[in-house]
Each structure stands twice: as C-alpha cells, then as structure tokens.
Amino acid sequence: MTSRPDRHTQRYDRQLRLWNKSGQSSLEAAHVLVVGASSLSSHILKNLVLPGLGSFTVCDDARVSPDDVASNFFLETDSVGASYAEELVRLVRELNPATSAHACTKAPAWLLEHEPAFFTQFSLIICVRQTRLLAETLADISWHHTPPIPVVCVRNSGFQGCVGVSVGELGIMETHPDSLVDLRLTRPFPALTAYARQFPLDTSDSLALSHTPYVVLILRALDAWASRHQGALPTSAERREFIDTMASQRAKYGDAENLDEALAALAPHVWRPLQCPAVPAHVTALFDDAQCRHSTHGFWLLVAALHAFVQQCGTLPLTGAVPDMKAMSLEYAALQRIYVDQARRDLDMFQHILDDVVTKAGTSREAAGLEDDTVRTFVKHAAFLQLVRGRRLRLQRTEPNIGALATALADLVNPVTAQYHLAFVASDTFYEHTHRYPGQRHDWQADVDPLLSHAQTYCARIGLDLSDSDRVRLQHACYELTRGAHSDTPSTAAYLGGVAAQEVIKILTVQYIPLDNTCVYDGIVQAVSSFRL
Numbered sequence: 001m002t003s004r005p006d007r008h009t010q011r012y013d014r015q016l017r018l019w020n021k022s023g024q025s026s027l028e029a030a031h032v033l034v035v036g037a038s039s040l041s042s043h044i045l046k047n048l049v050l051p052g053l054g055s056f057t058v059c060d061d062a063r064v065s066p067d068d069v070a071s072n073f074f075l076e077t078d079s080v081g082a083s084y085a086e087e088l089v090r091l092v093r094e095l096n097p098a099t100s101a102h103a104c105t106k107a108p109a110w111l112l113e114h115e116p117a118f119f120t121q122f123s124l125i126i127c128v129r130q131t132r133l134l135a136e137t138l139a140d141i142s143w144h145h146t147p148p149i150p151v152v153c154v155r156n157s158g159f160q161g162c163v164g165v166s167v168g169e170l171g172i173m174e175t176h177p178d179s180l181v182d183l184r185l186t187r188p189f190p191a192l193t194a195y196a197r198q199f200p201l202d203t204s205d206s207l208a209l210s211h212t213p214y215v216v217l218i219l220r221a222l223d224a225w226a227s228r229h230q231g232a233l234p235t236s237a238e239r240r241e242f243i244d245t246m247a248s249q250r251a252k253y254g255d256a257e258n259l260d261e262a263l264a265a266l267a268p269h270v271w272r273p274l275q276c277p278a279v280p281a282h283v284t285a286l287f288d289d290a291q292c293r294h295s296t297h298g299f300w301l302l303v304a305a306l307h308a309f310v311q312q313c314g315t316l317p318l319t320g321a322v323p324d325m326k327a328m329s330l331e332y333a334a335l336q337r338i339y340v341d342q343a344r345r346d347l348d349m350f351q352h353i354l355d356d357v358v359t360k361a362g363t364s365r366e367a368a369g370l371e372d373d374t375v376r377t378f379v380k381h382a383a384f385l386q387l388v389r390g391r392r393l394r395l396q397r398t399e400p401n402i403g404a405l406a407t408a409l410a411d412l413v414n415p416v417t418a419q420y421h422l423a424f425v426a427s428d429t430f431y432e433h434t435h436r437y438p439g440q441r442h443d444w445q446a447d448v449d450p451l452l453s454h455a456q457t458y459c460a461r462i463g464l465d466l467s468d469s470d471r472v473r474l475q476h477a478c479y480e481l482t483r484g485a486h487s488d489t490p491s492t493a494a495y496l497g498g499v500a501a502q503e504v505i506k507i508l509t510v511q512y513i514p515l516d517n518t519c520v521y522d523g524i525v526q527a528v529s530s531f532r533l
Helices: 005-012 013-029 039-049 066-071 084-095 108-114 116-121 132-144 191-200 206-212 216-229 236-247 257-275 283-286 300-312 328-359 372-380 393-398 402-409 418-433 444-462 468-484 490-509
Strands: 031-035 055-059 098-102 122-126 151-157 160-166 169-172 386-389 518-522 527-531
Touching: 005 013, 013 216, 013 372, 013 490, 039 055, 039 084, 039 122, 039 151, 039 257, 039 490, 055 084, 055 191, 084 098, 084 283, 098 518, 108 116, 122 132, 132 151, 132 160, 132 257, 132 393, 151 328, 151 418, 151 468, 151 490, 160 418, 160 468, 160 490, 191 418, 206 257, 216 236, 236 257, 236 283, 257 393, 283 300, 283 386, 300 328, 300 527, 372 490, 402 527, 418 444, 418 468, 444 468, 444 490, 468 490, 490 518
Parallel strands: 031 055, 031 122, 055 098, 122 151
Antiparallel strands: 151 160, 160 518, 169 386, 518 527
16 A cells, blocks of 8 residues: 655646656755746746745836736736735745745845845846846856856747846756666676576577567677677678678567567667767766866766766766566566666765765765765766856857857748847847837837847847848848837747746756757747857
8 A cells, every 4th residue: 555645746746757856856945036027027937936936036126007917917906006026926926835935126226236145145046028237237246156146037029039048057967868778788797798698598489589688689699790700799881781680580489579679779779889989978078177176066076986987997887777678577677687786886886986086075975965866866867967058148148159140040940030139139229228128109110220220230240240031030020029119928928938937947956958048939930949149
C-alpha cells in the first residue's frame, strides 16, 4: 500500500515532473522583483506564482487608470485611483496563498538614484515596459553585484514585443536531454564485456535467441568483427557490411524483434560514439576554462573533479540508465545490475576525487552547497553540462553581435522578426528626444518617418548593412510599432508573459537552456525568433 502524496506534491505535481524536487525548491526559495506594473507584468507574475514562486515584489509608483482596467483582466473597477503595485500584489497573490507578495510604491527611477541597494536584495529582476535609461542602469548595477543578479527585460507595443536576458554566468547541470542512456558499446567496461562474452547464445534455440538483449547481440557482433579486422571496429565505409552481417542472421530468429532493436541502436550507440570523442567538446571546453582551476563555486568544483576523473578513467562517469528491450526478465535485470553497479563505482570514485578537490580549494562541500543529491545529479548529467555566459544589457545595444543580427534578418526559412528589435531600439531613441513613444498622439502616422530615421541611424552606427528587403521590413516594423503606440495589448501581453516567465524559471531553477539573449515576437504573423546580440 502506498501513501497518498502530501498536499505540496499534489499542488505542484505537473511541474515536479518538469524540473524535479530540486528545481521546485529553487523556485520556492527565490524572491523576484518586477519593476513596472502593467498587464504584461500581471501575465508574467501569473505564470510564476501558479508554479510556486516563493516571493515577489512589484515596484511602481503609478496609479491605476481606467485604461489600465480595460487592458488588464486582473484589475477591478474599484482599482481605479489605487496604487497599481498594491493592486497587482493583492490580486495576483490570490492565485497561490503560498507565495509571499510585496509592493513598493516608490518610483523605480528615484530608487535607482537614491537607494540603489534596494535592487540588490533579489534573486532576479524583471524589468517590464521601462525606459532604456532605467533598464540599462538597473542591469549595470545587477551585473556588477556579487554575485551578479540576472535581469530579464520585457517590452511590448501593440502586436509586437521582445524579451532580453542579461545573465552573468550559469553552470547548468540538468539540461534535460532526450535520453541519459549511455550503453558504452564501443568502450565497454570489463563487467559488461564479460557479461556479453559469457552470455549463452544458442543459435539452435530460436526462442532463447529472440530474447537475447540487443546489447549482447551488438557486443558479440563487434567482438567478431574486431577478431577479423586486427582488433579494429567498423569504419564509416564499413557500416553497410557490418549491418548486413548482423541482418543475415535473421533467419535463425523465430521473432527478430530484438535483432531489429539492435540494428536501430547502431546509430546512437555505435556509429555516433565511434565518430565522437569519449568526452564531448563542450565538456572539454569546461576543463580548459580558467574557472575550473581557480573558482570555489560549487559548479566549478564539480567540473574540476570531473576533469580529474576523466584524466584517470578516460571516460565520463556512467549514468547507469538502461533502455527497455526485448529480453527475459531475469536476463534484463542482470544486465541492469551490471550498468547500475558500474555507475555506482564511478560515483564512489568521483566522490573521493571531489573530496580531494574541495580540500585543495580550501573549502568544504557544505560551504559550496554540494549536497549528495547535487553531486549525484551532476555525475548523471556529466555528458550534457552547459555553461551560459551572457552579455550585459547595455552591450547588447551598443556592441551587438552584428553577425547574429544579420543572420536573423536574412533567414530564408522562418518568418523574420529581427527588424522589430531595431524598431524597438529606435523607439527608445525617439522617447529620449520627445519624452513620448512613437504613435502616442492623434496624428500618429507622422511619427513613422522619424522612427525609421532613428532605426537607420542606429544600423549605420553599429555597421549593419541592410539589403533592400531589410529596408522594406524595417519600414514596415516602424509603421507597426508606431501604430501600436506603446500599448499593452492583452493578447501580446499574454504570450510574452508566458515566454518571459519560462525564461525566469529556467534561470531560477538552473535547468534547461535559457534564452541567449534576445527573443522577438510578431503577433501579426504569429512568429518568434531568438538570437544572441
């Protein structure tokens, strides 16, 4: 009889499947600051509070207007005239009583000038529909704080919007690959080799043969091939011959399902490993990073230990994961034990190496936050580690990656949205000159040409050459952004709220691969693209 899950597990069941208990704990421990109260802010918060964000604070000195009530379904008629931040806190908090919510009714610009330390007490900052000066100044303060505080900037106008991420460094263990299975068929460990060679492969018994695990079939076939080729495994040119040799045994099988499984497993578990190094290049790059030798951060201590493990063993630790396959239950269980036992031995060895690394670094596992679960997770995902090093928000504008921007504009397959990024940058310049956003007056069409001029000037300044088609797209983008008049359109706010919240959760849980670093949405053609500026 199993016990009923507790209320916490029942409430967050769906997301526990997505980012596990460790991710949920990180989310519940986080305190997020939202700078700017708006319909867009409401949608972002909704998508953070429902999964169980620990705390949030909304900072804005604005009062709720009738237009705000019309565009934001969270607000009520009685909200008009009240503090927007306080109303947003009161109404969004109803979605999840477990979330702690706070309101700061001081102007963000005033806080930046007089109380900048206010912004350094949060896990992450979301800057919503703010001016360029405020957003970039806030991102600068957060970037230079120790440790750096991630900043997510979200803005919209009409049917278009963009999300920008400014994050210093994230060492991501749980990237959630499609599979953690590593059968080591081209680099078998001794116990696996012995198991395959000793397996009773009776070709006269079709029932037993058809229930032989495909791991055994492949290892035996590789052994036979190596014995005929001076110990060498099949080359790319010899793949067809090897496959035909295995397939020629089909007549001996009563049911060849396991042989079909073996043939299907050749691509991921034989051909790919033969063409790739034992340690993926992106993991080797971590070993070469200066942080691997000098940092006492938990992630880098684990990387240093992994480097020492690879130097001793030549491979990464085994995950121990074994896929389902056609086999007798006892034989399958025996095969599982072989992988699990080797994975346990690798983990024990890694633990000892890590203890030495931590001691030499002059710290402790506790101080570095290296709990046993964290170490086990790291070892299990060692082949899929990712390091994200972002760019400061200001540099994304002043020194953008021209190649990435040009590539995004020249996309021949997907709808192009990068022109709206240029239009949003120009919109900020327009605001700095006029103290309003383009389109915010009765004769709004008169703002299109000035906005286009600012966009073209920006392109010339950063050295971005525009083709004729780029110019047409940019002109249309400036027209649409002016027509949008910096409005907080509900449908756009709903979509961007989901996108932004998703990126915030990735950063807070340090799972999956976050946006790097710009995402642009065009609601007219329902297209979205991302690129690194």
